Amino acid sequence: MRPSVQRYRNILDFALSSLLRRKGRNLALICVYTLVVFVIASLIFFVQALKREARELLVQAPDMVVQRMVAGRHDPMPVAQAETIRAIRGVEAVQPRLWGYYYDPVYGGNLTVMATDDTALAVESVWVGQGVARSMRVKEGDMISLRGYAGPMLFSIQKVLPEESELVSSDLILMSPQDVRSLFNLSEGLATDLAVQAGNPRELPTIAAKIVEQFPDARPILKSEILRTYEAIFDWRGGLMVVVLSSAILSFIIFAWDKATGLSAEERKEVGILKSIGWESADVLLLKFWEGSVVSLTAFLGGVLLAYVHVFFFSASLFEHALKGWSVLFPRYRLLPALDGYQLAVLFFLTVLPYTAATLVPIWRAATVDPDAAMRS
Amino acid sequence: MIELSRVVKTYQAGLATPFTAVDDVSLRIPAGKVTVLKGPSGSGKTTLLTLIGCMARPTSGRIHLHGLPAGTLPQLTEGDALEITSLPERFLTAIRRRTFGFIFQQFNLVRGISVLENVMLPTYPTGEDHAWVEARAIERLGELGLLRHLHASVDRLSGGEAQRVAIARALINEPAVIIADEPTAHLDSRLSEDFMELMGQFKAAGKTLLITSHDPIVHGSPLADVVVEMRDGRIVAGS
Ligand SMILES: Nc1ncnc2c1ncn2[C@@H]1O[C@H](COP(=O)(O)OP(=O)(O)O)[C@@H](O)[C@H]1O
Ligand SMILES: [Mg+2]
Numbered sequence: 001m002r003p004s005v006q007r008y009r010n011i012l013d014f015a016l017s018s019l020l021r022r023k024g025r026n027l028a029l030i031c032v033y034t035l036v037v038f039v040i041a042s043l044i045f046f047v048q049a050l051k052r053e054a055r056e057l058l059v060q061a062p063d064m065v066v067q068r069m070v071a072g073r074h075d076p077m078p079v080a081q082a083e084t085i086r087a088i089r090g091v092e093a094v095q096p097r098l099w100g101y102y103y104d105p106v107y108g109g110n111l112t113v114m115a116t117d118d119t120a121l122a123v124e125s126v127w128v129g130q131g132v133a134r135s136m137r138v139k140e141g142d143m144i145s146l147r148g149y150a151g152p153m154l155f156s157i158q159k160v161l162p163e164e165s166e167l168v169s170s171d172l173i174l175m176s177p178q179d180v181r182s183l184f185n186l187s188e189g190l191a192t193d194l195a196v197q198a199g200n201p202r203e204l205p206t207i208a209a210k211i212v213e214q215f216p217d218a219r220p221i222l223k224s225e226i227l228r229t230y231e232a233i234f235d236w237r238g239g240l241m242v243v244v245l246s247s248a249i250l251s252f253i254i255f256a257w258d259k260a261t262g263l264s265a266e267e268r269k270e271v272g273i274l275k276s277i278g279w280e281s282a283d284v285l286l287l288k289f290w291e292g293s294v295v296s297l298t299a300f301l302g303g304v305l306l307a308y309v310h311v312f313f314f315s316a317s318l319f320e321h322a323l324k325g326w327s328v329l330f331p332r333y334r335l336l337p338a339l340d341g342y343q344l345a346v347l348f349f350l351t352v353l354p355y356t357a358a359t360l361v362p363i364w365r366a367a368t369v370d371p372d373a374a375m376r377s
Numbered sequence: 378m379i380e381l382s383r384v385v386k387t388y389q390a391g392l393a394t395p396f397t398a399v400d401d402v403s404l405r406i407p408a409g410k411v412t413v414l415k416g417p418s419g420s421g422k423t424t425l426l427t428l429i430g431c432m433a434r435p436t437s438g439r440i441h442l443h444g445l446p447a448g449t450l451p452q453l454t455e456g457d458a459l460e461i462t463s464l465p466e467r468f469l470t471a472i473r474r475r476t477f478g479f480i481f482q483q484f485n486l487v488r489g490i491s492v493l494e495n496v497m498l499p500t501y502p503t504g505e506d507h508a509w510v511e512a513r514a515i516e517r518l519g520e521l522g523l524l525r526h527l528h529a530s531v532d533r534l535s536g537g538e539a540q541r542v543a544i545a546r547a548l549i550n551e552p553a554v555i556i557a558d559e560p561t562a563h564l565d566s567r568l569s570e571d572f573m574e575l576m577g578q579f580k581a582a583g584k585t586l587l588i589t590s591h592d593p594i595v596h597g598s599p600l601a602d603v604v605v606e607m608r609d610g611r612i613v614a615g616s
Pocket of ligand 2: 558
């Protein structure tokens with residue numbers, strides 16, 4: 001091996017044995033460090049995954065949805081209006097939609113019940129999302145009972161929907177339009193809302209204006225508006241994130257600084273000894289750099305791994321209270337793993353770099369003392 | 378041979394309380410001989426060692442090293458005399474590593490690691506082959522009767538054993554000059570005699586020895602070729 005390479009290896013070996021020598025202290029250090037990385041990485045993964053889910057949700061959403069408002073509240077609308085709207089110039093298609101929320105007392109949450117025109121779905125059968133299958137502990141071929149307007153209704157589960165994006169389909173129960181009507185007691189001729197598709201998306205605002213002109217009780221909701229709402233929410237959450245993140249990082253820097261500037265007398269003495277037996281300042285710095293790198297890389301990898309498990313396997317359960325708002329927006333879900341290299345790099349630079357810098361500064365001071373100091377300690 | 382001319386070391390020079398620990402010392406330390414610096418505590422012996430051993434720089438004066446092996450510094454050829462007081466730190470460290478082996482008064486072993494690792498420690502930055510260094514370290518420790526303690530932590534050694542580990546470490550780079558600062562200060566007379574016997578072996582092997590001591594076992598020893606007495610930073614007898 002070349003001497004320069006061997007030098008790195010020797011010093012790395014010694015760094016590892018030095019770390020083991022101060023096991024208790026270094027373990028405590030790694031634990032705190034890992035915790036910081038864990039919290040920050042969890043937040044980043046969480047928001048990242050939610051953004052992705054929301055994006056997917058919106059890709060499938062129609063350009064415009066028209067609802068009927070009665071006394072400021074959403075009310076079923078006559079299907080007949082669909083014909084009038086279809087006649088407006090620029091409108092390509094109008095699709096009456098039937099859907100609603102079903103509160104499940106056992107499951108303790110709302111499920112989204114939706115009608116589908118897919119003829120593959122038989123009457124008195126349903127397709128359910130992964131989340132529904134999970135929480136009701138059912139699988140294909142099982143029967144489920146739902147409380148309908150006129151008494152309990154039995155459905156056979158024809159299929160469990162594939163897990164493309166859980167937020168989109170997790171809490172979903174798909175059934176035939178007539179089953180939806182009898183479940184919710186919705187009379188023929190009424191729909192929950194209308195999905196409007198335009199030939200040219202730029203005409204959507206004009207179309208919306210015309211709809212309101214003809215039906216004063218109609219409320220058109222544009223996809224772009226939803227997008228903006230989501231973005232505002234994410235930005236607000238993002239702002240919160242920045243506060244949380246920066247305070248976490250700040251406290252971490254203070255912690256690292258405190259730890260580092262409190263270079264123990266023992267360590268200081270050791271630096272003196274190394275210098276007196278022929279180590280140069282650069283060698284001592286390399287040693288401490290290795291030590292710091294081992295600590296920070298271990299903590300970084302550990303923290304990121306824990307955060308990954310936390311967010312994607314346990315649905316960020318530790319944040320449930322802090323980020324409760326999400327559950328208003330989204331039902332129970334399990335986030336699909338999404339990793340962003342850029343975010344990881346940012347995290348790396350925000351945690352590993354300050355730590356390394358904070359440890360090297362005082363060591364620098366200790367490492368540049370004259371080697372004769374060790375002669376009289 | 379090491380030659381000092383008019384060497385002065387003033388601590389805190391330029392500050393409110395300057396202190397001259399070594400004052401106008403001129404001295405020749407012959408190669409292959411035992412030189413003992415004696416004198417009361419505070420007379421500047423340790424300070425002088427740090428200057429000779431390239432650990433600190435004198436405030437003024439010159440120190441020449443004669444007969445350094447070629448290659449100690451890249452541009453050095455056999456037989457050159459090297460003036461060390463003006464060299465940058467990097468070179469001083471390189472010379473120190475190859476030329477001097479230090480036995481410190483407090484031994485200066487690194488706690489918590491093994492005897493063997495302590496002995497090998499000075500070679501880590503030089504990037505020498507690990508296996509080769511290890512073989513050498515084991516040989517030295519064997520000669521000093523420490524094979525039993527090879528993998529023991531240095532914290533558990535007795536004073537005499539700890540010093541022998543420090544001696545093995547001083548020898549690991551095969552230096553031409555061995556510098557020992559008050560080596561018998563922590564030893565009883567039996568162990569002190571043993572130590573001097575070891576020094577006799579090193580002298581026989583052709584090493585130059587420089588020892589500070591106010592212990593008669595050392596400066597009164599027949600091994601001592603030159604005894605230099607210091608007081609208040611000055612040489613009062615010998616040289
Ligand atoms: N770093 C220092 N700053 C100021 N004074 C020092 C320093 N190191 C040593 N001295 C002083 O220099 C004098 C000589 O010290 P030293 O060389 O250790 O003497 P000796 O080894 O003969 O006992 C002592 O009075 C000591 O207090
Ligand atoms: Mg002394």
